[in-house]
Amino acid sequence: MTKTEQEIKKERKAMSTIGIRKISITELDTDAVVNAANEVLQAGGGVCGAIFRAAGHRRLQAACDRIGHCATGSAVITPGFGLKAKYIIHAVGPVWRGGRHGEPAQLYGAYYRSLELAAENGCRSIGFPLISAGIFGYPLQGAWEQALRACLDFREKHPDTAPDVVFAVLDDGIIAAGRQTLAAMEGR
Numbered sequence: 001m002t003k004t005e006q007e008i009k010k011e012r013k014a015m016s017t018i019g020i021r022k023i024s025i026t027e028l029d030t031d032a033v034v035n036a037a038n039e040v041l042q043a044g045g046g047v048c049g050a051i052f053r054a055a056g057h058r059r060l061q062a063a064c065d066r067i068g069h070c071a072t073g074s075a076v077i078t079p080g081f082g083l084k085a086k087y088i089i090h091a092v093g094p095v096w097r098g099g100r101h102g103e104p105a106q107l108y109g110a111y112y113r114s115l116e117l118a119a120e121n122g123c124r125s126i127g128f129p130l131i132s133a134g135i136f137g138y139p140l141q142g143a144w145e146q147a148l149r150a151c152l153d154f155r156e157k158h159p160d161t162a163p164d165v166v167f168a169v170l171d172d173g174i175i176a177a178g179r180q181t182l183a184a185m186e187g188r
Contacts, residue, residue, distance in 0.1 A: 016155050016162040018148070020178045025168035026054035029084045031123035032163075034075070034114050036131045037090035041070055047129040055081040055088060064090065073106035075113040077121060087121060089114045093132030096139065104146055107132055111150035119161040126163045130174060140174065144181040152185060 025033050025047060036047045041064035043052040052060050063078040067090075070076045075091040091110040094103040110131055118126045130147060132138035147167070155162040169175050 015159055016164045018151050018155075018165045018167075018182060020167040020169060020175050020182065022170060022172070022175055023166075023168050024050065024170065025127055025129050026050050026083060028127035028166060028168055030125040030127040030164075030166060031085060032077075032087040032089050032114075032118045032121070032125070033080070033083060033085040033127040033168075034129065034131070035088050035090045036129050036134070036136075037070060037075075037092050039070055039072060039092050041065070041067055041076070041090055046134050051083070051088060055083045060088065073102075073109035073113075075110055075117055077117045085127070087118075087123065089117050089126070091131055093136055093138065096132065096137035099142070103132075103138065104142065107138060107143065107146040108150045111147050112154060115151065115154040115158075115162065115165075118163045119158060123163050125166065127166045127168050129168060130178070133174070140177055141181070144178050145185075148178075148182050148185050 035051045038044055043049060043061055059081045067076050070090055070092050072092045072094050075089050077087050077089050080086050080088050091114045093110045094106040096103055130143050133140055133143040151165050167178060
């Protein structure tokens with residue numbers, strides 16, 4: 001039994017969306033935002049530092065200290081504290097070491113586990129940075145491919161619970177690369 005074009009369009013409309021915006025992750029009005037975290041869940045620089053400052057460093061660090069650790073390729077969740085977001089999901093991406101040490105699977109896993117935590121906690125929207133593409137040195141194109149593949153795979157496997165995804169990026173070149181990659185992966 002094949003689906004009609006109208007049924008296919010209706011299904012696509014009901015699916016979660018994936019977008020890329022020029023905005024600070026701390027300004028997103030999503031149910032959850034993702035922190036590009038380190039394994040020991042300590043405040044850092046870049047996206048991590050911005051999230052800690054905006055959420056309230058002392059309270060967020062205390063919540064992270066109670067969790068203690070998060071393995072590379074996974075994620076944990078805390079309250080959002082001073083952010084608009086109800087939750088902060090701390091995802092640990094890999095440090096790039098040439099791509100032969102499991103980095104692609106670890107990066108994919110960090111995104112996928114973040115989406116699982118969002119769905120498990122009733123989130124209908126989630127904001128991501130481009131994990132591992134900054135100081136962790138992951139090549140831009142590969143970082144986008146793993147990020148978007150994880151989001152598309154999650155949406156396909158969990159169409160009823162997949163949250164809407166927003167990638168918060170501040171650099172125009174990185175935004176353009178992401179939009180081009182997303183269009184190619186969605187077949188547009």
